[in-house]
Amino acid sequence: MSVTEEGVRNICTDAVFERGEGYLAEGRIREIHRVGATVSAVVSGSRQYDVRVDLAADEFDPWCDCPYDGPGACKHVVAVLLRCLDDAPPDEGDRLDVELDAADPDDLRAFLRDTLATDATLRERFFARFGESSTRSVEELRTAIDRRFEETNPEYYVVFEPIDFAEWFDLADEYREQGRNGSAAVVYRALVESLDDNMERVDxxxxxxxxxxxRALDGYVECAADREDHGATDAVAFLEERAESGTSYLADQFERAASELRERLARGSGG
Structure with a gap:
């Protein structure tokens, strides 16, 4: 979980690295926290930007909600990583563990239930970990993702800045960790549909x-290929249909995914 200058340089351009150094020196990191290997921060630029990095992941798995569209990581991510290199924030995970160990089980259950009752995203993650099947359909998930596009820039149709899709990718990961690829495929398909239909508004x-x-398309193919019901053949049909009717410049990716899934199904059946 070590951060090195070389490691940071490897994920950004030289110009961005220099800007990140400047942001750190100017004190633009307004807030920073760490729980285990996950660091979250707020960095001041033309507005306040949320940043998240994983110190234990390859290339730190960086995310920032700024509009940077160049190669590699942005200056806000670089500033946060350089801060971790020079002065890593204390790990609040230890405090969490202490408080969890000391908490009364009934109080903890009541707190968790109250939180789940008001936080739909966390509730779905809870069902993914402890439930038996997905509680939401493609349409329901798709509606939530579409709403994120609408909320990002409500005064205009065009979307200029990144949207954080982490809650849906995290949900799919949770299902996959539980071996429930069918439920994960539902989440990936909702992401694929929403991104396909909204891509033309991205500027x-x-x-x-x-x-x-x-990422969503690859996840969908992987999960569909592992299904033993009609879900796999239905997935091929979906991909082929999207290649014809979806966003034109994504057609090649849909065709590639459909071809890959057909080949994997043929190998699985001994064909």
Whole structure:
């Protein structure tokens, strides 16, 4: 979980590295916290930007809600990583563990239930970990993702800045960790549909949205290929249909995904 200058330089351009150094020197990091390997921060630029990095992940798995659309990480991420290099924030995970160990079980259960009752995102993560199946359909998830596009820039149709899709990718990851690939496929399909239908309104942060689409599409193929019911063949049909009717410049990716899924199904059936 060590951060080195070389490691930071490897994920950004030289110009961005210098800007990140400047942001750190100017004291633009307004807030920073760490729980385990996850660091979250607020960095001041033309507005306040939320930053998240994973110190234990390859290339730190950085995320920032700024509109940067160049190669590699942005200056806000670089500033946070350099802060961790020079002066890492204390790990609040130890305090969490102490408080959790000391908490009364009934009080903890009541607190958790009250929190789950008012936080739909966390509630769905809870059901993914402890429930038996997905509680939300593609349509329901799709509606929530579409709403994020609408809320990002409510006065205009065009979306200029990145959207954080982490809650849905985290949900899919949770299902996959539980071996419930069918439920994960539902989440990935909702992301694929929403990104496909909303991509034409994107006018900035193209790399961010393209990477999110590719990640969702790859996840969908992987989960569909592991299904033993009709879900896999239905997934091929969905991908083929989207290649014809979806955003034109994503057609090649849909065709590639459909071809890959057909090949994986053929190998699985011994064909």
């Amino acid at each position: 900035g942060a193209y790399d961010h949205f393209s990477q999110a689409f590719a």
